[in-house]
Structures are given as C-alpha cells and as structure tokens.
Amino acid sequence: MTHESLRDLLPAYALDALTPDETRAVGAHLETCELCRGELAMLQETASQLAGAITQVAPPTRLRDQILAAVHPQPRVIAIPRDWAIGLAAAAVAMIVATVLTAARFGQEAELLKQRIAAQEHVLAILAGPAAKTTMLTGSIEAGVRFVYDPARGEGALVVTDLRDPGRQLVYQLWLVAGVGPESAGVFRPAPGRPVVIPVRADFGKYQAVAISIEQAPFGAAQPTTTPILVGRI
Ligand SMILES: [Zn+2]
Known part of the structure; x- marks a missing residue:
C-alpha cells in the first residue's frame, strides 16, 4: 500500500477501527514515515479531546503548534475515507481535523471555527447514540x-x-x-x-x-x- 492510501486509514487507526491486517500495514508504515506519525499524533490528540467533550472556542496552543508543524507548504486537505464502512466515527474525526487544519492555515475567525466544530460535534453526538x-x-x-x-x-x-x-x-x-x-x-x-x-x-x-x-x-x-x-x- 502507498503512503497516500495508508494515510487515509489513519483516522480509523487512531480509533482502533481497522482490521488486524490493516492495523499491521499501518503500523509498519508508521515506523518509516515521519509525516504519518505526526498526523497520527494529531488525530489521537483530537480524538482524546472529543472524548473529553471540548468546549473551548479555539484549538489549544499545543494542538495548533502541532498542526502548523505538520502542515505541508502546499495546501492539503485530509481525505475523508471513501469507504463509509471504515467507520462513521473515523470520518467524523477526519472532518474535525480537516476543519481545524483549514482554519489554522487560513487564519479564519474563531467564531466560524466554533460553529463548524459545534456542527461536527453534533454529528458525532448523533452517531454515538445507540439508536443512531x-x-x-x-x-x-x-x-x-x-x-x-x-x-x-x-x-x-x-x-x-x-x-x-x-x-x-x-x-x-x-x-x-x-x-x-x-x-x-x-x-x-x-x-x-x-x-x-x-x-x-x-x-x-x-x-x-x-x-x-x-x-x-x-x-x-x-x-x-x-x-x-x-x-x-x-
Ligand atoms: Zn506515510
């Protein structure tokens, strides 16, 4: 598998939602790819923040620094896994990370960021319900x-x-x-x-x-x- 296709699996990897084979493939790739290691750290940070129910308006300084350090010189948006079966939760995390990345890169207003994160947290909260x-x-x-x-x-x-x-x-x-x-x-x-x-x-x-x-x-x-x-x- 290529760097690109493995990178698409990182959100699901962060949530432990991959098959054993995929987990091994991503794990092996992480040992050789600093870029993917950085992205995974960011995803894990975001996932743990979600678990703790974020209320802050702007991304915390440490997360923001990590994002800015990890961002390429060229604009890039994290791909949402096309295979919905990989996990709705993984896609939701990828959406939130994409929003944070976009907002950090273009310096958008905190209020807009707050609205988008609130909307995406809304989706995650719905998906977390047993009757979803x-x-x-x-x-x-x-x-x-x-x-x-x-x-x-x-x-x-x-x-x-x-x-x-x-x-x-x-x-x-x-x-x-x-x-x-x-x-x-x-x-x-x-x-x-x-x-x-x-x-x-x-x-x-x-x-x-x-x-x-x-x-x-x-x-x-x-x-x-x-x-x-x-x-x-x-
Ligand atoms: Zn990689």
Whole structure:
C-alpha cells in the first residue's frame, strides 16, 4: 500500500477501527514515515479531546503548534475515507481535523471555527447514540450526501461531503417528506474542500424520507418547485 492510501486509514487507526491486517500495514508504515506519525499524533490528540467533550472556542496552543508543524507548504486537505464502512466515527474525526487544519492555515475567525466544530460535534453526538441511523441519499446526480439521525432523541444532520455547486442564483433545499407533503428543513450551498453539516431536529417517526431539490437563492421555496435530485429513505 502507498503512503497516500495508508494515510487515509489513519483516522480509523487512531480509533482502533481497522482490521488486524490493516492495523499491521499501518503500523509498519508508521515506523518509516515521519509525516504519518505526526498526523497520527494529531488525530489521537483530537480524538482524546472529543472524548473529553471540548468546549473551548479555539484549538489549544499545543494542538495548533502541532498542526502548523505538520502542515505541508502546499495546501492539503485530509481525505475523508471513501469507504463509509471504515467507520462513521473515523470520518467524523477526519472532518474535525480537516476543519481545524483549514482554519489554522487560513487564519479564519474563531467564531466560524466554533460553529463548524459545534456542527461536527453534533454529528458525532448523533452517531454515538445507540439508536443512531444513517441513510445515503441517491438520485439523478453523483454525490456524497448522507443523513444521520437518532429517532429516539429527534436529532439529525445532513452531512454533505461531495456535491456540485448549484449555480449562483440557486441553493439546495432539504425536505422532510411525510404523507401530506414535504416540509423544509433548510437551505444550503456546498463548500469546496470541506464537509457541510446541516443540523435537523424533528420527530423522524413522522417522515418516510429526506429529499433535496434545487431552488431559488437565497431562501428556497415553501414547497419544492423542482423534482428532487437526491432522496434517502428514513
Ligand atoms: Zn506515510
């Protein structure tokens, strides 16, 4: 396996979520690759912070220093494992690390960072619930869009990792679909290079599906005006 493919396994390795063969392959590679060792240390730091429920606004100084030391001269975003089966939790950790890296590199406002981390912690909290479910949205376009939800607690989130730009005058609108008619759950635009999380609070037992249609920016529509491009059963 190459450095690139082994690096993609690091989030899952940090969470002990790999097969024994993969664990051995990553372990052997770590002995020879300083870059991956640095990245693993960062992932473990992030994972342990999550376990301790972070409340701080900005990344702690030590983590920030580690990130800046580990970052390449060229911009780079940690790839989220394509194989969802590798572990939802691993993907969530990778998303958080990608956010911290992006924010540290471009010096974005602490408030924005706080919002993104809060959104991603929301996803992780949902996935941690024993009743958590996830559904892949499929339809007329290629996309990486999943809906995670916990019916017992009424908490959910749309996680958008790959979706093309809808165009300047348009937005995507998320719908909760019940027998009577779809209810809007918000509008959003994808962000290149990072995941977008749209929190949704609802009594999911009332609905049969979630759907996404393309509507007019900035507010969307009261009812869908176009055929949904992506649908997932819940
Ligand atoms: Zn490596």
